[in-house]
Amino acid sequence: MHIQKITAPKDFDIPRVMAAEPADQFSAIAHSSGVIASEFSYRKDEEIYGEGEPAEYLYQIIRGAVRTYKLLSDGRRQIGAFHLPGDVFGLDPGPEHRLTAEAIADTTVRLVPRRSLEKAAASNAHVARNLWTLTANDLRHAEDHMLLLGRKTAMERVATFLLEMDRRLAKAGMMALPMCRRDIGDYLGLTLETVSRALSQLNDEGILMFSNARHIALRNRQRLSAMEA
Amino acid sequence: MHIQKITAPKDFDIPRVMAAEPADQFSAIAHSSGVIASEFSYRKDEEIYGEGEPAEYLYQIIRGAVRTYKLLSDGRRQIGAFHLPGDVFGLDPGPEHRLTAEAIADTTVRLVPRRSLEKAAASNAHVARNLWTLTANDLRHAEDHMLLLGRKTAMERVATFLLEMDRRLAKAGMMALPMCRRDIGDYLGLTLETVSRALSQLNDEGILMFSNARHIALRNRQRLSAMEA
DNA sequence: CGGCATGTTGAGTCAATTCAACAGCAGTGG
DNA sequence: CCACTGCTGTTGAATTGACTCAACATGCCG
Numbered sequence: 001m002h003i004q005k006i007t008a009p010k011d012f013d014i015p016r017v018m019a020a021e022p023a024d025q026f027s028a029i030a031h032s033s034g035v036i037a038s039e040f041s042y043r044k045d046e047e048i049y050g051e052g053e054p055a056e057y058l059y060q061i062i063r064g065a066v067r068t069y070k071l072l073s074d075g076r077r078q079i080g081a082f083h084l085p086g087d088v089f090g091l092d093p094g095p096e097h098r099l100t101a102e103a104i105a106d107t108t109v110r111l112v113p114r115r116s117l118e119k120a121a122a123s124n125a126h127v128a129r130n131l132w133t134l135t136a137n138d139l140r141h142a143e144d145h146m147l148l149l150g151r152k153t154a155m156e157r158v159a160t161f162l163l164e165m166d167r168r169l170a171k172a173g174m175m176a177l178p179m180c181r182r183d184i185g186d187y188l189g190l191t192l193e194t195v196s197r198a199l200s201q202l203n204d205e206g207i208l209m210f211s212n213a214r215h216i217a218l219r220n221r222q223r224l225s226a227m228e229a
Numbered sequence: 230m231h232i233q234k235i236t237a238p239k240d241f242d243i244p245r246v247m248a249a250e251p252a253d254q255f256s257a258i259a260h261s262s263g264v265i266a267s268e269f270s271y272r273k274d275e276e277i278y279g280e281g282e283p284a285e286y287l288y289q290i291i292r293g294a295v296r297t298y299k300l301l302s303d304g305r306r307q308i309g310a311f312h313l314p315g316d317v318f319g320l321d322p323g324p325e326h327r328l329t330a331e332a333i334a335d336t337t338v339r340l341v342p343r344r345s346l347e348k349a350a351a352s353n354a355h356v357a358r359n360l361w362t363l364t365a366n367d368l369r370h371a372e373d374h375m376l377l378l379g380r381k382t383a384m385e386r387v388a389t390f391l392l393e394m395d396r397r398l399a400k401a402g403m404m405a406l407p408m409c410r411r412d413i414g415d416y417l418g419l420t421l422e423t424v425s426r427a428l429s430q431l432n433d434e435g436i437l438m439f440s441n442a443r444h445i446a447l448r449n450r451q452r453l454s455a456m457e458a
Numbered sequence: 459c460g461g462c463a464t465g466t467t468g469a470g471t472c473a474a475t476t477c478a479a480c481a482g483c484a485g486t487g488g
Numbered sequence: 489c490c491a492c493t494g495c496t497g498t499t500g501a502a503t504t505g506a507c508t509c510a511a512c513a514t515g516c517c518g
Contacts, residue, residue: 070372070373070375070376072376072380072381072458073458074458076380076381076458077380078375078376078379078380080372080375092365093361093362093365094365094369098369098372099372121354121357121358122354122358123354125350125351125352125354125357128350128354128357128358128361129350129351129357131361132322132357132360132361132364133322135361135364135365135368136321136322136323136364138368139364139367139368139371140323140327142368142371142372142375143299143309143327143328143371144299145375146299146307146309146371146374146375146378147299147301147307149375149378149379149418150307150378150415150417150418151301151305151306151307151418152301152305153505153506154505154506180463180464180465181464181465181466182464186379188379189378189379189380190506190507191506191507191508192464192465193465193466193467193506193507193508194505194506194507196465196466196467197466197467197506199465199466200466200467212514212515213464213465213466213514213515214464229301229302229303229305382473382474383473383474409495409496409497410496410497410498411496419474419475420474420475420476421496421497422474422475422476422497422498422499423473423474423475425497425498425499426474426498426499428497428498429498429499441482441483442482442483442496442497442498443496
């Protein structure tokens with residue numbers, strides 16, 4: 001972990017971060033609590049925190065991307081979510097992190113001590129409400145993802161993934177995926193080969209276009225939506 | 230839906246409900262908010278609320294059992310959770326329910342208007358904290374379940390299910406499952422036949438014993454734990 | 459430019475599904 | 489009390505979607 005700089009509470013604009021809902025909530029929380037927010041950077045594949053470790057901070061991504069996952073004893077991995085610039089992660093109410101977080105690419109985060117947030121929430125209902133809403137957003141995503149993992153076909157999963165990523169990180173009709181095929185597979189409950197085959201098929205059908213393996217433009221969102229079931 | 234009786238706030242002991250953590254939280258919430266809690270009953274397979282409907286109440290099961298699920302357009306179903314006596318469900322922060330809730334058996338619930346809880350949470354940090362904790366518990370379960378759905382084998386899923394139900398509803402070493410094989414399959418992302426085959430195999434191996442199809446006693450929890458991976 | 463990560467494609471396998479038949483049991487009515 | 493009936497659960501046989509194993513292609517980084 002590499003310290004880059006420490007920002008005082010008043011220095012709290014959000015550079016390079018989209019003003020999406022989660023970002024607004026994070027700002028609201030941090031402002032209200034008047035806590036000190038720091039910035040840290042992590043290298044590609046570096047662990048940010050591990051499952052079972054004390055949950056000491058709340059993180060917001062400034063630059064880069066993060067995967068959070070659980071492992072089985074034999075190494076099988078389920079990625080629960082990808083976190084992109086503006087997203088908040090690491091909010092595990094309870095003393096310990098329930099998933100491991102790793103940087104997918106070189107990543108910079110802003111972080112706030114949990115303890116200060118808890119304290120602020122005890123006296124400020126808006127802070128409390130925002131913390132609750134962040135957890136509720138994670139829950140909504142998990143509920144949708146359970147449906148995907150339990151009941152969708154491989155092609156439906158990949159279609160859902162593409163539409164999710166298109167919504168969250170497309171710029172000028174093109175998305176730059178930060179994660180490899182194995183990560184996508186471990187997110188969708190598939191193997192990397194199955195993901196690759198599905199993407200190739202969508203390419204063959206003209207539903208998407210590769211610039212290269214990680215740069216994809218959707219050419220027919222409507223047909224893709226019809227495929228997500 | 231059949232109204233049975235209305236209880237005043239002071240009449241608020243918890244009959245036939247285990248004093249588990251969620252029950253305590255519900256009591257704490259209801260007490261603090263001083264709201265009116267009502268009781269309702271639903272018949273087997275009756276819908277309690279539908280996905281997309283306004284989320285007007287928070288429910289606690291007094292007697293019976295409930296499944297909450299999402300459907301795909303062609304009828305494929307993913308059950309997100311089973312709710313048993315003492316459990317709280319229906320807490321979807323945001324205006325709408327995100328899953329459908331149905332009674333698995335004849336069921337009686339206590340319910341509290343959401344609006345009163347929201348109001349109470351705005352001025353009482355303990356209420357706010359309890360609502361957050363309830364959502365966080367749902368999230369923890371969903372995270373564990375994503376790992377199951379994405380990465381476990383059929384036998385591992387069934388083993389995990391049995392240990393979960395044993396923990397939550399075993400009395401005198403025996404559990405009385407309220408749900409049918411199809412429900413179990415839709416919870417575990419399997420077909421009902423696969424669930425049945427796995428249970429038969431565990432029976433053959435002496436790891437469990439059937440009294441009848443829905444009354445099961447675990448005979449070797451340790452071996453079962455080893456199987457859940 | 460070379461070397462290693464990453465990604466694609468093919469062939470064969472297998473775990474779980476689908477389709478089908480039957481068994482068990484609970485509730486109903488004669 | 490017992491036969492009837494429908495629903496739930498079990499088991500078998502065949503199929504299949506996704507996986508595994510393998511070879512090769514691509515392209516990024518030093």
